[in-house]
Amino acid sequence: MLKFLKNRDFLVKLLLSYFLVFFIPFVAGLYAYYNGYSISLNNLKSYSKAIMTNLPSKINDVTLRPLELIEESINASPFYLTLISNHNLLASKNDIILDIRNFTQQLMLYYTSPFILEIGIYIPFENIIITPNFFESSKLYYDYIIRPIDTDYLDWLNLLNKSYNRYFMPMSFLIRGQPRSTILFLHSLPYWTFQDKKATLFILLDEEKLNDFIKSNVLYENSNIYVLNSDNTTLTQYVPDKNIDSLLKDTIKNSFTENSLTEMKTKKDKIILYYKSDMYQWKYIIAISSQSFFKPINNMKIYLLLYFIFSLILGLPTIVLLSLKSYRPVDEIKNILVSKFKKQKLSYPYSEGIENIEDKSEMIKLKELASLLVAEEEFLRKQINEFLPTLQNWFLEHLLVGNIPSAISEKEVFEKYQIKxxxxxxxxxxxxxxxxxxxxxxxxxxxxxxxxxxxxxxxxxxxxxxxxxxxxxxxxxxxxxxxxxxxxxxxxxxxxxxxxxxxxxxxxxxxxxxxxxxxxxxxxxxxxxxxxxxxxxxxxxxxxxxxxxxxxxxxxxxxxxKDETLSFITPEMENRILECILNGNKASLEEIFKNIHSKIFVSDNIPIIQAKLLCVNLYILYENACRLINYKSSSELFKIIENEIITKTNTLTLDDLFFKIQDNFISLAEFVKNNQLSFRFTLVEKVKTYIDEMYNDPNLSLSLIAEKFNITPQYLSSLFKEKTGQNLSDYITHLRIEKAKLLLTQTNYSVNEIALKVGYIYPNSFINVFKKKVGLSPTKYRTLYSSQN
Incomplete structure (x- = not known):
């Protein structure tokens, strides 16, 4: 080893290796850390602005705007005239019972909003409350229906007697024996004036559901969001980060600059605040702890320090040891590629004597390796070229029918589909x-x-x-x-x-x-x-x-x-006609045709051209129905259509032509009924068989299958759901995922290849669907279940 260390070239290479392997990655890591911190800070600010831009508008749409519509509707209700004409409402309640019932039914319609718990109107001059299920004194309402918690009756009555203009306040109520946190909406109705006193509309909003709605719209889970009214009273709040909440107790009601970021510094943290108000004077504040947000990035500093220590203590000895070892990975890489090519049954150069690579020089091994890589590149290029026309046809077809986003650019079209x-x-x-x-x-x-x-x-x-x-x-x-x-x-x-x-x-x-x-x-x-x-x-x-x-x-x-609506049968009407035929329901079918004739031929008095076009559409529907039940269509009817519409002999009136078509439809229903056939179930089985055969077709869809079986997509969707209890698209997805499971555990195909084999053009789409349905990525699923098998 000392002999090598005395070699100057070796030392230079050693230092260069250390520099390349350890020092450059360390510097790159430092740069990535500071750059990532800056980017993340900008993202945090952008996220805060985005949440405060979208959240108020969403809450307005689902909660506040409906309240405005309810208020306007009740204020303009003619029921007010009934009330003002009766001086003792409770005594004369039975005389106006129908008016009360109609008005309360109108109130019931507003309960479709999931956020509304109660709607009521307080009439001050007789001290009564009207709700969808109540028309009695406010005392009875307080004692037996709904009462504010920690508020006595006189305070509650005093609250209702004040004048309001779309005022919101938090208040807890005892509703049907259960305590509920609510947001109370109060508004004085200008038209409902009795003895110079205006009636008060009050609506209880479910604060818990509103809080859940806010939670569902938050992307970063540690975002604290506060919603305040015009008096800076907190209406609801979503506070996953309790530390921020305790710090903001005294400052949350301070006036912030609207639509601007505010940074509040503490001893250990910096809190990013963003404030916005809406047209209803609701104030929205988002607060995010930078310490919590940047925790993953701050951990990177520790990793960099450990990496630096590791590179100093272990880096140099490791490089020296690896340099002294005569490790040649060429053979291993080559064997992997050769094995892959053999499984794919591809020819490759230098195949003769390929197993005896130990006897060959390093240069020859590298040449063979390069040849294998070139062959694999050629194979991949060939695969892409073979699949490209199918992909282009898929794109162009979806572009025609409007399933491609309108914002797609020519550059995207060329990059993805090679279309310019x-x-x-x-x-x-x-x-x-x-x-x-x-x-x-x-x-x-x-x-x-x-x-x-x-x-x-x-x-x-x-x-x-x-x-x-x-x-x-x-x-x-x-x-x-x-x-x-x-x-x-x-x-x-x-x-x-x-x-x-x-x-x-x-x-x-x-x-x-x-x-x-x-x-x-x-x-x-x-x-x-x-x-x-x-x-x-x-x-x-x-x-x-x-x-x-x-x-x-x-x-x-x-x-x-000029008027297509008169000449074409709607998809809903087609569905009803096919349903009657497949069920053998002659009476309902006759009723449908009676309604068509009455509405279009008698009432609307459509032009002759439109009437003939309607008859042609009915004939096409008749042909499709015949194919559905394996019934030989009427050649006589075809000749009539051909003579009356195409060659225009005009030997029949339009009424006669319509009734001829009607008789043929009724014959189909009688055929099904007399033979006690169940084509609806048979049709679903045929559809399932077709899906089992064509699941690997990327174009397989509800509309394509409906076209194959000559029925409308709406009818196929409802029929399939009725017979199987499952949506057709869910059935296709389930089948594709099951086939993918088999390919993952029983073959060596790559994930991209399996995606294509089960009908997914884009591997990322397949991976996302697989993970959603199975709970594991395809790679993890293969690793887990292949080892178990």
């Missing part, structure tokens, strides 16, 4: 495959993937002729979306539609594929893409009026669909 827009002008084009049977027969096509490939390629070719960019989205088996990023600002909707018409005709003549297309207007900004999608949907809905195999612009929809 060349301008801020967008248009959405929706394409429906109306018919491609001839093409399928000629080419023996088993699915629509090849058809979609042809459509996208040809339409993209014609749409990019003006240097515009297109982004293709698969919305369904036969429904496609195209987001057109318009680079040429002189391009118009009409010119784009002209190019679309050329592409549509080319596809139709060369591939026998018939398309119906809806086109939106041109709008500015990424956030407008969802609006463009809705416009394209409305344009596409014109196919029910004017037929398929056409291109429709949103401007056409504006002129023809």
């Amino acid at each position: 827009f060349d301008s801020d002008l967008f248009m959405v084009i929706l394409v429906e495959i109306y018919d491609c049977q001839n093409f399928e027969l000629q080419k023996d096509i088993t699915d629509y993937s090849f058809v979609r490939f042809i459509i996208f390629n040809i339409l993209n070719e014609v749409l990019t002729s003006q240097n515009n960019k297109v982004y293709n989205v698969i919305l369904g088996e036969k429904k496609l979306g195209i987001i057109l990023n318009i680079v040429d600002h002189n391009d118009t909707v009409d010119s784009i539609v002209g190019r679309l018409e050329y592409g549509k005709n080319f596809i139709q003549s060369n591939f026998a594929i018939l398309l119906t297309i809806g086109v939106s207007t041109i709008k500015k900004g990424i956030s407008a893409i969802n609006t463009c999608f809705e416009e394209a949907e409305k344009a596409l809905s014109l196919k029910f009026i004017s037929g398929n195999v056409k291109i429709y612009k949103f401007s056409d929809a504006l002129s023809q669909l």
